[in-house]
Amino acid sequence: MMDPLVIFTPSGKRGRVPAGTPVLTAARQLGVDLDSVCGGRGICSKCQVNPSYGEFSKHGVTVKPDALSDWNAVEERYDRVRGLKEGRRLGCQAQILSDVVIDVPPESQVHKQVVRKAAAVRDITMDPATRLYLVEVTEPDMHEPSGDLERLKRALADQWQIGTEGLTVPLPVLSKLQPALRKGGWQVTVALHRGHADAGERILDLWPGFWDGRLYGLAIDLGSTTIAAHLCDLRNGEVIASAGVMNPQIRFGEDLMSRVSYAMMNADGAAEMTRAVRDAINRLVTEIAAEGSIEPSQIMECVLVCNPVMHHLLVGLDPVELGQAPFALATSDSLSLDAAELDLSGLNPAARVYLLPCIAGHVGADAAAVALAEEPWASEDLVLIVDVGTNAEIQLGDKRRVLACSSPTGPAFEGAQISSGQRAAPGAIERVEIDPVTKEPRFRIIGCDLWSDEDGFAAQTAASGITGICGSGIIEAVAEMRMAGVLDARGLIGSAAQTGTDRCIAEGRTHAYVLHDGRTDGGPLISVTQSDIRAIQLAKSALYAGARLLMDELDTDTVDRVVLAGAFGAHISPKHAMVLGMIPDCALDRVTSAGNAAGTGARIALCNRAARAEIERRVHRIHKVETAIEPRFQEHFVAANAIPHATDPFPHLSG
Ligand code: FES
Structure with missing residues (x-):
């Protein structure tokens, strides 16, 4: 007769295992993500599953072969003492008897964590360097003179297949071992750090018996x-x-x-x-x-x-x-x-x-x-x-x-070295548009949902006011000025006569473009000056030159996609970054932000x-x-x- 077929959901992983195999063992064999801290002793409850189809060993029912009957006794005791939710089984105790379908609930699937990256969502396998292990240590014996730590090491190797040759224990933790073992009835939960490569193991802390706490990083x-x-x-x-x-x-x-x-x-x-x-x-x-x-x-x-x-x-x-x-x-x-x-x-x-x-x-x-x-x-x-x-x-x-x-x-992309520049904070202009015909700007500030020409903008910004322009705002402003024709390809701001707008004002021998003049209300004059343009040109040239x-x-003139990383990258508009020449040419829908x-x-x-x-x-x-x-x-x-x-x-x- 064929071995039972076992299917795990939601992973869809499947395979055949001999009848009587505990669910936790089957999960491990088939690469299914199912947690365990106690190593299958029916103590930690981390391995809970929802059997949704098929036959499993039941509480108190002896399952052949006889040697397996103890598994159920353990689960029955757990249910009596700590209680299992309706339909739940301990994966380390429930044995597979026929073809089955087993659902692994999210809280038992600890080994996957979704992390979003620029181009995709990806699963991270949870295998942190420090984890909890419940270990059962043999009692000392007059005929076996080893220390408690040595017996703990042996138990870790036997029960968790962890090499303990280079295992170290800081003195303050070692001093807790003997009382913890005796209080825990020769069981102890250890927080074990396992280095990768050649780094050895180290016990970072320990608790008597089964410790149902959490570790954080x-x-x-x-x-x-x-x-x-x-x-x-x-x-x-x-x-x-x-x-x-x-x-x-x-x-x-x-x-x-x-x-x-x-x-x-x-x-x-x-x-x-x-x-x-x-x-x-x-x-x-x-x-x-x-x-x-x-x-x-x-x-x-x-x-x-x-x-x-x-x-x-x-x-x-x-x-x-x-x-x-x-x-x-x-x-x-x-x-x-x-x-x-x-x-x-x-x-x-x-x-x-x-x-x-x-x-x-x-x-x-x-x-x-x-x-x-x-x-x-x-x-x-x-x-x-x-x-x-x-x-x-x-x-x-x-x-x-x-x-x-x-x-x-340099710091220009963060709003520094810009005449009206500031860090991204409420009151800072973060988005800019300039009408190519009228050369009139509209903008949004951090902390307000409206554009500056929309009803309610003045009311919403009354408290914070408009205080300056942040990095993403200056990039958009310069790119929009170029697209609206108030700035030429060399980066020179035109005069009012050249550009047809009074927003271009003379500043010595150069010009500036006024984004917002709040002086009549006691507010600031926010303009983009020729020196601002120069600072942005230097910054964007350095960035582009590095990429080039x-x-x-x-030996290539093109890239297939661009990922903008960093908090600042998350706020840059790809179109404006490209108009400015910060990044090489690329299809705009292939420019993405990766956040931090x-x-x-x-x-x-x-x-x-x-x-x-x-x-x-x-x-x-x-x-x-x-x-x-x-x-x-x-x-x-x-x-x-x-x-x-x-x-x-x-x-x-x-x-
Ligand atoms: Fe700990 Fe099942 S693995 S209770």
């Missing part, structure tokens, strides 16, 4: 301006809270190079910045734990992504070498550290901190995280990934080869330890192109000053 994107964190449940990857703080290092310098200079000029400068950023992370931990209603000590894992200067300052390495060619990193490898080594006292004292590897001196762990999220190495088509910030990190590649470079765009340099390396792809990459590394090994392998194969020493960069930079470009065609703009 933090994915932190440490930027030069802001520090953003997601608090994730390590069981299912769910983000339970998010928070951000300003990077307090701003007081030492707005941009990275000023911070490197601060470290060069001041004996204690680097250490001061290290203390500032670690304090900020500790405050962030307290805040995010409160928001997620958890104890900070439940945070056992932390993954950090950041640019090389932030990386060195966080770790306590001198960043001075990163301020001068050849921009040597102290180490480009990933780092796996104790929270205590970084003074991250807000986390569990034994928590582990993982920093992704850097790609090169100016292309850091944040770019590696973007790569992990977007996987250019898996792309059939040629993809250009642009993470726009004070420096733009650019990656270009496909299945055959991936290149990366960093380009010094990578295209030269691959660096943060997504950090979450992936938090949820899946194999992803850590993958990015460590991949960064060695990403070819770094150094813009600072490449003469063609200057040529591309000069040609890209024109709007959109002096020579490169943009056929998709005319379509």
